[in-house]
Amino acid sequence: MNRKNILLSAILFPAVMAFAQQYGGMWIPTELNEKEMKxxxxKIxxxxxxxxxxPSIKDAVVQFNGGCTAEIISPQGLLLTNHHCGYGQIQRHSSVQNDYLSNGFWAKDMNGELSNPGVTxxxxxxxxxxxxxxxAGTQNLDEKASQALINQNIETVKAGFKLEPWQKVVIKPVYYGNKYYAHVIDTYKDVRLVGAPPSSIGKFGSDTDNWVWPRHTGDFSLFRIYADKNNKPAEYSKDNIPYKPKHFLPVSIKDKQENDFTFVFGFPGRTTEYLPAIAVEKVMLETDPAMIEVRAVALKILNEKMRTDAETRIKYASKYASVANYHKKWIGEVEGLKKSDAVGKKKRYEQTLIAKNPQIKTTIDQLNTLYNEQSPYSLNRSYYSEVTRNAETLSLANxxxxxxxxxxxxxxxxxTLTAFKNRLSGTYQNYNGELDAKVTAQLLALYAEKTPEKFLPANFSQLKDANKNLATVENWSKKSVVTGRGTFNGATAVTDIDKVFANPAQLIKNLKSDPIIQWASAMKDSYMSTSEGKYSELQNQIDVLQKKFMAQQMETDKDRKFFPDANSTLRVTYGQVKGSNPRDAVSYGYQTHLEGVMEKYVPGDYEFDVPAKLVNLYNAKDYGMYKDKTGDVPVNFTATNHTTGGNSGSPTLDAHGNLIGLNFDRQWEGTMSDINFDPRFSRNIMVDTKYILFIVDKYADAKWLIKEMKIVK
Incomplete structure (x- = not known):
């Protein structure tokens, strides 16, 4: 390359990096960065x-059951989301005799669609x-008085909205309380299961491939929204009719090219892009590793049992997937933070800010002091919360x-008593006391080993031996009402919870002598008295300073276009279809195909088995209109959209607003994007619409659903 071209490259490269959204972006849809998108x-x-x-595209995008995202893909309210988002509903309709998790479910018509009480x-x-x-009015108040007035003002603002009976207003802060937005929400309550592939397609690759590229997973399921005869929200009724949306998404089966524009529309859960370097360092070196360690212990025990027992596999399927999901995510997050030099990058940015505004140094110094002081309490909090969450016996006791x-x-x-009993019954439905005794025994030993003595209850050190713990916990469990194995009033909480709670005062007297309650109480009391109060006190001070630091960043850095962190509200992120080079000499393409499924296929394996019909379709090359220019069916693809939890099930749209994919994961090397988006590594992973329609049409033979959709060829 001659000198002129070298200089030209040096000039152009930084511009390209800026153009490629080096800070990512989860944009409020009323404040889109439209110029850059165009x-x-x-094209829209x-x-x-x-x-x-x-009517606009937002009328086709919904928050599914309070967590995931879904989108409407037909004029009759047909709803597309991830298989893992609908997993709980598929599981609840399943049994050993009628195993929709293993075999899939496909309604033959609308009369065969299954209701899901409580899903919205x-x-x-x-x-x-x-x-x-x-x-208004908070400018000269101290923090406590200011927050009290803010709460009062929020209620006044809410009262000013004129709402329909099915509507509500949710007001949330962004930029750490420097701005506030109101969201008017319509809630529909009759949502029915229409179709889901077997887990061997919907979860293909399961734990091994989770958060990993290349992926070959058909992570989708279909539901339908129903409404009353006036197309308004209503409780479930056999008289309800399919919802007629203001807008639905046309489904594109056009081939994708690298660098094609894409955008993702959904409800990302939580990101923290504007933390100081010290906070990122604590996550990377302390709290994430602690949480990873606890979940690794629980998952190992559950996995061994699930592999050998079908009833446990079904009972624990959703629970195991939930625990495993963030276990692996945190591992990737730690590695990504290290590889992207997130802490170093933050420190250099802080020095840039200080050079422009010296007052910021005081804020950062104060944050450094507070995070270091909070560190031991934060670490104890991570261990305590994860142990009591993943040892279900302790969770029940609490x-x-x-x-x-x-x-x-x-x-x-x-x-409140009825609500409590219902909550307990739901837990017992998918709980195995004997299995969880093993988990609890191991996690008590881990907690005793990892926790400084000053944070532990008296005599807790006797629980450091996991093998001795198992005999102890088993002995407790057999007699305990908490585990559902011991009786009270002639019944167990599993077989007759109403009888157990018929005399609450007597039950409480019994519970106070229950050794599981006693140990859980001792753990909780010790944690609350030694850690939680101090952690919260310091966190409140950190929050005040973080709000100030956020305002200072926005006031000082005039060259940066800021977007608010995700907070489970509706957002748009955009980017391009793109592969990646995550490590030295490793290059990933942007698209996987059905051939890759067959390369991974292991008959009988719980992660990589596939149904015989899919194998037959592959062997016959019976792909119809769903093959691409390679002659194969595309399965998954990656792009540079900035996504996180909650974006599961989000539609991925093309330049014209057509559905081209279904977001379901991120590339492992880029999971740190919740804290530090890096364009070199951060990729979201989507199911290609061609694969979705191929499974619905060719595998499930549910052509009646294909006919509902508007297909863009």
């Missing part, structure tokens, strides 16, 4: 994406910035302890 190739307007006054979908009718109203405290404080009435 520079990258978008921001108004076509979000317009509260007339939320549409965002409107978004309004209300910062001035919420912060539920009973909360009940006991509420009852003795006079806070239990018929309604």
């Amino acid at each position: 520079d990258l190739g978008m 307007s921001a108004k076509q994406i979000f317009d509260p006054s007339k 979908v939320d549409f965002i009718a409107d978004i309004k910035e209300i910062t001035a109203q919420v912060l 539920q009973y302890i909360n009940f006991m405290n509420s009852y003795e404080a006079g806070k239990i009435n018929d309604q």
